[in-house]
Amino acid sequence: MSINLTRPTSTGPVQRNSYMAALSLAETLLSETTAVPTSVNVEASHFAPATPLIKVYFHRDPAAVLRFAAQFGLVVSVEKHLNGGEYTEANAERDGVKVQAWALLTAEGVAAGTDARVAA
Numbered sequence: 001m002s003i004n005l006t007r008p009t010s011t012g013p014v015q016r017n018s019y020m021a022a023l024s025l026a027e028t029l030l031s032e033t034t035a036v037p038t039s040v041n042v043e044a045s046h047f048a049p050a051t052p053l054i055k056v057y058f059h060r061d062p063a064a065v066l067r068f069a070a071q072f073g074l075v076v077s078v079e080k081h082l083n084g085g086e087y088t089e090a091n092a093e094r095d096g097v098k099v100q101a102w103a104l105l106t107a108e109g110v111a112a113g114t115d116a117r118v119a120a
Contacts, residue, residue: 015049018097022052025097029054033071035064037101056101060109062088068101086110 022042030040038059044052058064062078069076069090076090084107091100 012049015044015046018044018049018052021095022054022097025095025099026054029056029072029099033068035067035071037064037068051098052096053098053100056099058101058103060103060105062086062103062105065090065101065103072099074099074101081105081107083107084110 019042022044026040026042030036035058037056038061039057041055041057042052043055056068058068065088066076068074072092072094074090074092076088079087079089081087081104086105086109087102088105089100089102091098093099
């Protein structure tokens with residue numbers, strides 16, 4: 001028998017409500033977006049149950065992040081990555097849920113230019 005003292009054994013109503021709000025918003029975003037993502041993750045951590053988060057990932061496609069951000073009013077930032085690549089991220093809060101869209105472009109993709117970013 002083991003006891004996990006770092007995590008509660010049951011989900012409280014705040015965390016459950018956060019999940020439901022995030023899932024509902026994720027469904028809305030996916031049904032309305034013209035930039036279909038590679039994956040969508042919904043989080044409502046036990047250590048921050050009232051701060052749900054939706055992470056929307058676009059595999060090597062920063063142009064899709066920009067389209068998604070423009071469609072839903074997210075604020076975009078682009079940073080150089082340690083490996084010579086480029087990290088594009090867009091953030092906003094909508095209906096009490098944080099939304100983060102992101103893509104990581106390889107150094108080769110950056111060197112190839114904008115057209116290769118969308119095709120990669």
